[in-house]
Every structure is written in structure tokens, then in C-alpha cells.
Amino acid sequence: MKKVFVELLILLGIGGILWAIFALVIKLPERPTLISAETEKAIGSKMYNQILEMNGYEAINNQIIDSILLATEDSLMANLPNSQFTYNISIVNSETVNAFALPGGYIIITKKMVQLCDTPEELLSVICHEIGHIEKRHVITRLVKEVGLKLLTSNDSYVSGEIARQLLSQKFNRSQEEEADMFSCSLMLKMGLEPRTLATVFRKLKEQNSNNELQNFELISSHPNLDKRISYVLAYKIPHNFKAQKSSLNLNLLKEEISNN
């Protein structure tokens, strides 16, 4: 009888060892979607133009702005070696404070959002938060759930226009926002910048929000309240010997250029 249970232990051992080996060896996406990164990029590219058109936004660009944004994208990409996306940041001429992520690596930031930031780290923490939504595939997963794969890949311009509208009204849930906040902290830390800067941005948004100016702002309109988010961002653990550096992004020049445009 003892031998029978020895065999059971062998069986459980084989199962446990296999689980451990596979868990260590197999690398699969944390957010498997039915859409490949390539298709997501194509959807994002189509939506990008529609969203600008729908909101009457115009991308602000000149050689200086482009070179600042390109350098920012490069430094972000250098810290995202496993990313499937190439990030494309745009600043648009809107007088409302807003920033949002589109599928496939497109990030739109309004002029007013840039002006709200007093340091380059503040702007980068917002960009990192939006990257978090894209990397964790929150945007595309939600669209697939709400709209369905067939409509999402449709070439009909009316359909894609409606989907773009839906994207704008899309709100992330509590865990998605927290995940994007934590992603921002960890990416900022990787870049050698103060990871808790997002808390400063939240405080400023809270001050603005008290004037009811930010009703539809994705960054703050979803479940977790700002106080709670400020406290968990502030509680983010940083290594003992970590010394925050200053970002090379020239925010003053960027602000000056977008004001002149």
C-alpha cells in the first residue's frame, strides 16, 4: 500500500516540476488579445486621424517640437526593450487638459496638459501612464470586448468613426488605472527619474478638477479617486541607493514652441 502512495508522490512531483519548468521557460504575453500588434498599429493609425478630425484638433509641429518629441520617444523606447510598439507622441492645440492613448502606440497630449506641467518629469510621468495602458493592452482589449473584432478591423469609414467616438468615451476600470500608474512609476525609475512624479500631476489635476474643468479627462475620470491614487503612487518603493536624475527633455523650449504655434 505504501508503494501506491510513493507513486502518487512521483506523479505530483512530475506535475510540480513540469509546472515550474514551463513557468520559467515559456514567455507568453500577459494580455493575449485576438489582435496582433501589427493589426493594432493599423487600427491606431486610422483612429489617430479620425480623433484629431472629430475634435477639431490639429497636431502642433515644427522642427524643434518634432526633434524634442523624437528624442523623448527614443529615450522611452530605450527603456522598453521588449515592447511590440513604436511610440508616437503628438501635442494637439486644445485648451482642455487631456492626454490619452490610442491603440498601437499613439499618444495624444493637449497643449494645456503640457502647460500644466512645471517639470519635464511631470510630462514624462503622464506619457508613461499612457504607455502603461498601451503596453498592458487595456485600450485594445476593451475595444475588442465592446465593439468586437470584426467591426474593429472594418475598412468602413462610418464604422471606424463611431469606434473612435467610443474610444473617447472609454473609461478604464480601477485595476487598469492602478496598473498604468504603477507602470508609470516603474518606467520612470528605469529612466533614472523620480518615479513618484505622477503624484504631483495628480495633485495639480485635483486642484483643477475642483473647478469642474476636467470632467472627461481619462487620467482622472475613472474609479479610483485621486487621493487614493496619490497615496499609492507616493508609497511606491524605490531602491535605497536611488538618486533621481533630471530629464534631458527641454520643457521650457517645448512650451515656448507650442505657444508660438
Next chain:
Amino acid sequence: MELYPIPQPTEISEREKEDAMGAYLMMFASAALGLPFPIFNLIASVIYYFVNKSKGRFVQFHSLQSLYSQLPVSILNSILVIWALVNWIKNHPFTNLFWGLLFTAIIFNIVYFIFSIVGAVKAHNGRFYYFLFFGKLSFIQAYRKKDAPKANELVNEPPKF
């Protein structure tokens, strides 16, 4: 432990051989239902066992072996289905632990499938085939003499001539 004598292939009727084989083939019949809800395979096996257990120890052994060996695979598959559903609904990440368990379950399912086919063929030929652990457990349950004296029990014996 006292056991009933083990029957030889020639002593087992064709009907018993077919019923014993049927225990393994049950999984194919319930596979369609079992894919979304793996627990259906198990329910089908339990029913098969209770319907056929009175048809002789040979059938009982193979039904038990099929039922017991299905337990870990069904439990593993059910855990994975529930885990995936929770992740999908709550938008939790599919961690390496999940993928590791999924691949382990795939291996266990393949091994279970191969062993079941071999078990079915052997049962059809009136043979015994013992899976690791489950084979011995089923054999003990089917062939152990339940009214046999226990090891520490005093037993009267005739004089030795």
C-alpha cells in the same frame, strides 16, 4: 492484504471485455461537453462506474482506473478554465504561472489520452494494464477481499500436517 484471484484473458467474457473497454472510451463521448466544462467528463465516468460495477471485478477495475485517472486531468482543466475566465472578466494578467500550468495540463491530457487508448485496447483483449498510481489503487479496490482478516487480527488455522 488478501486479493481475489486475477482472471486470465480466456476466463473473461466478451461482454466484460467490451464493458471494460467502454470505460476508457467514455471520454470521447463526453469530450464535446467536456471541453467548455471539463467536469462533465468526470460525471460521465462516475455514472459509468456505478452502472457497470456489478458486472464483475475486471470491468470494475478498468472503470475505476478510467475514473481515477480522469480526476487530476479534469481538476487541472477546470482550474485553468476558471482561472482564464476570472482573468478575462477582471482583466487580470495571464502570468507565467498560468501559462506554465496550461502547458503542464496539455502534457497531462496527452499522456492521459495515450494511456486511455492503450488501456482500452488491453481491456478489449482481456488484459490488465496498470497506470502509475491509479492502476494499483483501482486494482486494490476491485480485487481486495473486504472480509479478509486484518494483519493484527487473531486467526484460527487448521493443524499443519
